Amino acid sequence: MRQLIFIFIIYATYISLGLPDSLLGVTWPEMVGEFHVAYSAAGIISMTIAICTVISSLQTVKITKKIGTGKLVLASVLLTAMGLIGFALTQNFFLLIIAALPLGFGAGAIDTSVNDYVSVNFKAHHMNWLHAFWGVGATLGPVIMGVILNSQFSWRNGYFIIGGIQVIIALIVFLTLPLWKQNKTIVSKESEESAASFASLMKQTGVILTILSFLFYVGLEGTIFLWGSSYLIEVKSVSVATASFILSIFFASITMGRLISGVFTFWLSNLKLLLYSNLLLLIGIITVALGKGSVLYGGFILIGLGCAAIFPTMMHETPRRFGKRNSSTIIGFQVAFGYVGITIIPPLLGIFFQGFSMSLFPLFLAIFALILLGTTIVIEKGITKKSY
Numbered sequence: 001m002r003q004l005i006f007i008f009i010i011y012a013t014y015i016s017l018g019l020p021d022s023l024l025g026v027t028w029p030e031m032v033g034e035f036h037v038a039y040s041a042a043g044i045i046s047m048t049i050a051i052c053t054v055i056s057s058l059q060t061v062k063i064t065k066k067i068g069t070g071k072l073v074l075a076s077v078l079l080t081a082m083g084l085i086g087f088a089l090t091q092n093f094f095l096l097i098i099a100a101l102p103l104g105f106g107a108g109a110i111d112t113s114v115n116d117y118v119s120v121n122f123k124a125h126h127m128n129w130l131h132a133f134w135g136v137g138a139t140l141g142p143v144i145m146g147v148i149l150n151s152q153f154s155w156r157n158g159y160f161i162i163g164g165i166q167v168i169i170a171l172i173v174f175l176t177l178p179l180w181k182q183n184k185t186i187v188s189k190e191s192e193e194s195a196a197s198f199a200s201l202m203k204q205t206g207v208i209l210t211i212l213s214f215l216f217y218v219g220l221e222g223t224i225f226l227w228g229s230s231y232l233i234e235v236k237s238v239s240v241a242t243a244s245f246i247l248s249i250f251f252a253s254i255t256m257g258r259l260i261s262g263v264f265t266f267w268l269s270n271l272k273l274l275l276y277s278n279l280l281l282l283i284g285i286i287t288v289a290l291g292k293g294s295v296l297y298g299g300f301i302l303i304g305l306g307c308a309a310i311f312p313t314m315m316h317e318t319p320r321r322f323g324k325r326n327s328s329t330i331i332g333f334q335v336a337f338g339y340v341g342i343t344i345i346p347p348l349l350g351i352f353f354q355g356f357s358m359s360l361f362p363l364f365l366a367i368f369a370l371i372l373l374g375t376t377i378v379i380e381k382g383i384t385k386k387s388y
Helices: 002-018 023-035 039-067 069-089 093-121 124-150 155-175 177-190 198-203 207-234 240-264 270-290 295-308 310-322 324-355 358-387
Strands: none
Touching: 002 069, 002 093, 002 124, 002 155, 002 177, 023 039, 023 124, 023 155, 039 069, 039 093, 039 324, 069 093, 069 155, 069 177, 093 124, 093 310, 093 324, 124 155, 124 240, 124 310, 155 177, 198 207, 198 324, 207 240, 207 295, 207 310, 207 324, 207 358, 240 270, 240 295, 240 310, 270 295, 270 310, 270 358, 295 310, 310 324, 310 358, 324 358
16 A cells, blocks of 8 residues: 555656646746747747756756655755746746746756656556656646636736645655655665766667657657647648647647556567557558548547657666666656757757748658657667677
8 A cells, every 4th residue: 555655656746747847838928928028038938947957857866876766856846846936926037037947957857766766666557657647747737727817817826826736746755755765775775886987878789779769759749749730720721729629639648648558568568569659650640641631630649649658668668778777877868868859859840841841740750750660679679689
């Protein structure tokens, strides 16, 4: 029973990671008038959060060794709460950027430390369900904010409430710190050797490819988030409302797909789940490229279901592929390059689409999906050869 409670506490930390992720896009139209800045200034906030997340991800291993996973998660959730409450209180755009700093630092540390913790200590279904709870948080955030705005309250009230939820989650983590320490003891016994140096890690078979996999996967997701609606409106001639609904179905299918794929892990190996997911993703992309009307709904559902298991399964494979003693360092790089991908790839493709054609949207998705499929096969072949 204690173990079950602890697992749900870990899931709660990932709800806390997802809660702020969709808020800026929802509230910025309300915020921009109060801060008297250009509409595009939201990019400064999102870039600040992304840069801090990358820095935090790369430093997580060192901090975890000093204070342990439980205390790091506690500090990270509190940083996130501080950032959200800072958003609610600040009256100045510069201070808004300052408030974005703890949001980014907290997100990177939670993402890296919890993923490493679960990949080493728990089965594959828990990793998929963990990321499904991120989807719960990412869905709840806009829902809470939407209720606040529809009730004619300020967006600041929404940030206060979600910041308060983070404080409650932090309190729960604080009260259960002994449980984190018990699991940490198990890990330390299994991994007495110190982690390899950065240079030697980069020379290890498949490490560079796995880092690139995360860059292109998260870049693919970000491209759909940012340009999926524009593609549907401009190329497929659907209404704005329909495009928005199709994209919301895509988000929902990722969350549902992670719950379902967690069940499939009882029968399928991580490798098979990755291969099947990549193939389903490609089928979805082809369906969107060739389909019209109601077929587009099915295409985006297939893309969402294909995406669902890829990120958590690649993450869970890290200890098996590269060893438990190196997993935390490599996961830090995976998370960091994932954020680099979502920060760089969608804007670059936006420039490309503007210069050429939005109809190339599914072509780039297909290229990224083929890269993911190719890297999965090459990494597995390299590991198989190494084991002989």
